[in-house]
Amino acid sequence: MTVAAIGLDAGSTTFKLVALDAHGAIVATRLAAAEPRIEVQAESLIAEVLAETQSPSREAVEIVATGYGRKLIKSASRNVTEITCHARGVFAELGRPGTLVDIGGQDSKVIKIGERGRAVDFVMNDKCAAGTGRFLENTAARLGVPLDELGPRAMASATEERISSTCTVFAESEIISLLAHGSELPPILRGLHRSLISRVVAMIRGLGLTPPLMLSGGVARNEAVRALLGEATGQTVLVPTRPQLMGAYGAALLALDR
Numbered sequence: 378m379t380v381a382a383i384g385l386d387a388g389s390t391t392f393k394l395v396a397l398d399a400h401g402a403i404v405a406t407r408l409a410a411a412e413p414r415i416e417v418q419a420e421s422l423i424a425e426v427l428a429e430t431q432s433p434s435r436e437a438v439e440i441v442a443t444g445y446g447r448k449l450i451k452s453a454s455r456n457v458t459e460i461t462c463h464a465r466g467v468f469a470e471l472g473r474p475g476t477l478v479d480i481g482g483q484d485s486k487v488i489k490i491g492e493r494g495r496a497v498d499f500v501m502n503d504k505c506a507a508g509t510g511r512f513l514e515n516t517a518a519r520l521g522v523p524l525d526e527l528g529p530r531a532m533a534s535a536t537e538e539r540i541s542s543t544c545t546v547f548a549e550s551e552i553i554s555l556l557a558h559g560s561e562l563p564p565i566l567r568g569l570h571r572s573l574i575s576r577v578v579a580m581i582r583g584l585g586l587t588p589p590l591m592l593s594g595g596v597a598r599n600e601a602v603r604a605l606l607g608e609a610t611g612q613t614v615l616v617p618t619r620p621q622l623m624g625a626y627g628a629a630l631l632a633l634d635r
Contacts, residue, residue, distance in 0.1 A: 378404045380432040382439045382635075383423060384462070384628030385453060387415050387446030390482035390510070391595065393625040394422050396430065397633055404430055406622055415446040419453075441632040443624050445483055457631055459624050460488055460496050463593050466627030468494030470617045475589040478577055478606070479623075480596035482510045487580045489587055494627075500584045502576065510596045512548070512573055519549055520562070528601040531570045534563035540572040548572065570601040578609045591615045593623040 379398060386393040392415070394407040405426045412418040419442070427435065442453035443462040450456065463479045468490055477488040484502055491497040502509070517524045538555050540548050548569070555565050581590075590612040596602050597620035607614045617623055 378430045378432075380404060380427060380430050380438055382441075382629050382632035383426070384625040384630070384632055385419055385422075385440065385442045385444070385447075385450060386459070386462070386622075386624035386628060387411065387419065387442060387444040387450060388482055388624070389445045390514075391621065392418055392422070393444075393622050394426060395622055395625040395629045396426050397629045399633075401630065401633060403626070406619070406625075408621060411446070415449045416451060419450045423452075439632040439635050441628040441635075443628045454632065454635065457628060460486060460499050460501075462624045462627030462631065464488050464490045464496035464627065465494040465630050466623035466625075467591055467593050467617055469626065469630055470623070471589075471591060471615055473589060474587070475591055475615075476581065476584070476587050477591045477593060478581065479594045480510055480573075480577065480592075480602070481594050482514070485509050485577060485580065487577070487584050489584060490591075498584060500580045502580060510594070513569070513596065513599070516549060516552065516569055520552070522562075522566070525598075527566060528570070528599040530563050531566040531601040532604060534561070534567045536564045537567035537571055538564045540565075540568045567601065570599075570605055574602065574605045574609055577606065581610065586610065586612070588612060589615050591617075593617060593620045595621045597621075 380396045381399040382397045384395045392411045396405040440453045442450040442456045447456035474490045479486045486501045489498040
């Protein structure tokens with residue numbers, strides 16, 4: 378169980394860690410809410426994992442950081458973009474090239490994965506929250522619906538309300554107006570997910586879809602996102618077993634390469 382490499386993914390909402398042994402097997406993982414002091418959180422989780430696995434000194438472990446706050450982790454050997462890390466991690470688990478959608482808390486990315494898990498092209502939405510996980514989080518909080526219930530409630534409806542606004546703030550106002558005029562919540566939630574998916578699908582079409590279609594990031598756990606994305610693209614959506622950890626997993630694999 379000795380740790381040889383660690384990947385850190387300092388996301389805007391969650392902090393992820395994956396530790397590998399010298400053979401590339403996962404020996405420890407961590408998933409926690411992101412704290413303001415990223416470097417301190419990173420050091421705490423690294424120390425915890427090394428103690429848990431009875432690993433040798435910190436100096437014997439290669440560490441690669443990725444994610445929104447990767448450049449703040451000065452103790453990492455190097456930092457690498459989420460695009461490269463998610464591509465590598467998903468390829469290592471699913472074993473095939475194709476098109477990867479990563480819907481994060483702060484941005485969304487569509488990545489074309491080539492042979493050996495290399496990212497060969499990508500498009501990214503980092504200008505507006507309407508196509509990201511933050512869009513769902515903010516709306517869930519405003520409506521008082523637990524985040525984990527958004528998907529099931531949306532899929533419980535056979536109909537959907539159209540959410541036409543392309544801005545998170547205006548979309549929220551539109552939802553409140555629909556409720557005030559007597560619309561039921563499940564169709565509104567289904568329309569909310571449709572609005573997010575429409576933005577993601579536009580990105581996919583802009584890049585060009587190379588099957589299979591894969592999904593990573595925390596939003597991949599949302600059943601409505603998976604179902605509506607598959608419906609909109611006509612593809613079966615493949616999801617890794619631990620989609621939230623794919624960035625950290627890819628970073629750990631890159632660390633092991635060194």
